[in-house]
Amino acid sequence: MAFISKKRKTVNSKVDSNKAYSLKEASALVKQITTCKFDASVDLHIRLGVDPKKADQAIRGTVSLPHGTGKTKRVLVLCTPDKEAEAKAAGADHVGLDEFVTKIEGGWVDVDVIIATPSVMPKIGKLGKVLGPRNLMPNPKTGTVTNDVANAINDVKGGKIAFKVDKVGIVHASIGRVSFTPEKIAENSQELLNAIIKAKPSSSKGTYLKGISMASTMSPGIAIDTKAFVH
Numbered sequence: 001m002a003f004i005s006k007k008r009k010t011v012n013s014k015v016d017s018n019k020a021y022s023l024k025e026a027s028a029l030v031k032q033i034t035t036c037k038f039d040a041s042v043d044l045h046i047r048l049g050v051d052p053k054k055a056d057q058a059i060r061g062t063v064s065l066p067h068g069t070g071k072t073k074r075v076l077v078l079c080t081p082d083k084e085a086e087a088k089a090a091g092a093d094h095v096g097l098d099e100f101v102t103k104i105e106g107g108w109v110d111v112d113v114i115i116a117t118p119s120v121m122p123k124i125g126k127l128g129k130v131l132g133p134r135n136l137m138p139n140p141k142t143g144t145v146t147n148d149v150a151n152a153i154n155d156v157k158g159g160k161i162a163f164k165v166d167k168v169g170i171v172h173a174s175i176g177r178v179s180f181t182p183e184k185i186a187e188n189s190q191e192l193l194n195a196i197i198k199a200k201p202s203s204s205k206g207t208y209l210k211g212i213s214m215a216s217t218m219s220p221g222i223a224i225d226t227k228a229f230v231h
Contacts, residue, residue, distance in 0.1 A: 020225035026214045027185035033219045034178045039070070040217035042178055042185055046171040046196060047211040049204060056201050059171065060164040062142045063195035067184040068159030070177035071112075075156055076100060077149055078116040078124055078138070087115075090150035091157055097123065104130055111136070113162075115144045115152045135164055163192065169210075171196060178216050189214065193229055 014033050021029065034040050050057040076094040077087040078101070087095045094100065094111065097120055104127050114131065116124060116138040124138070131137040138144040142162040146152050163173045175188040193212070200208050212224040 015220050015222055017223075020223045020227075022228065023186050023189055023224055024182070026222045026224050027189065028182040029222055030185065030214050030216050030219065031178050031182065033222075034216040035219070036178075036217055038217075039177045039179045040219070041071070041174045042176045042180070042214065042216050043172060043174050044189055044192060045211075045213045045215070045221070046173075046193070046209065048165055048169050048171065048196070049207045049210050050165060050169055050201065052165050052167055052169055054203070056203050058165060059196065059199050059201070060139075060141060060162070061195055061199050062160055062162050063192055064155065065159040065161060065175060065188040065191055067176065067180060067188050069161060069174055069188075070180060071174070073112040073156050074110070075153055076111040076114045077153070078114060078120050079149060080117065080119055083117055083147075083149055087149045087153065090153040092149075092153055101127065109134055109136060113144065113156045114138050115146070115149055115156070117147055117149065118145055121145060135162065161192075163196065197229060 014029065030042055048059060050059060052058050074093045075091070077083070077092040078097050079087060079095065080097065084095045101124060107130070109130065114136050121138070128137055140146075143152055143155065143160070144162075161173060163171050165171050173192055175192055176185050197209070209226040209229055212226055213221040214224060215221040
């Protein structure tokens with residue numbers, strides 16, 4: 001039997017595993033049950049009634065969180081030389097092409113978002129095996145394949161995140177930090193949920209939002225009442 005510390009027992013006692021909390025309640029509770037000594041991430045885990053193997057049900061998209069994520073995103077821009085100055089001026093952390101393609105092929109992925117111009121996509125298509133599993137592959141649907149690199153960088157740095165359903169039908173996304181007020185956590189969560197609800201495919205039958213859980217780093221999950229989001 002795994003050892004459970006006294007602190008963890010105290011935390012667990014604050015979460016009623018038989019209750020589905022409102023978004024407002026969960027946003028306040030997640031701050032109370034976080035015991036990390038650092039500013040932990042707050043994440044939402046949304047289980048959807050979709051079949052990700054079907055192309056039209058492989059939910060993905062982007063959303064701009066009103067209060068950002070609380071984390072400074074490291075951005076790599078893959079582009080031709082004529083776009084490098086624009087990317088650097090907009091705040092990209094890394095800018096270039098061939099040298100970064102080589103580094104990524106070697107396993108380097110020390111960035112949070114990769115933006116690419118359409119003209120270089122043929123060169124980076126081969127990186128899909130490395131970037132795809134990490135949700136880092138540039139994609140026009142998420143605004144990360146564009147000629148307007150400055151605007152794309154500003155969106156990412158300002159709190160725009162990408163979400164994607166995994167192979168078992170769950171969306172995992174970071175929506176803030178425990179240092180945020182409960183109101184900011186709730187508003188960011190609501191914005192993400194709105195975007196996921198809007199992305200519901202017409203071919204999805206039955207219950208769409210099957211389960212929502214909120215948790216911070218190393219905290220127990222808090223079940224959220226899905227009925228509040230069914231219209």
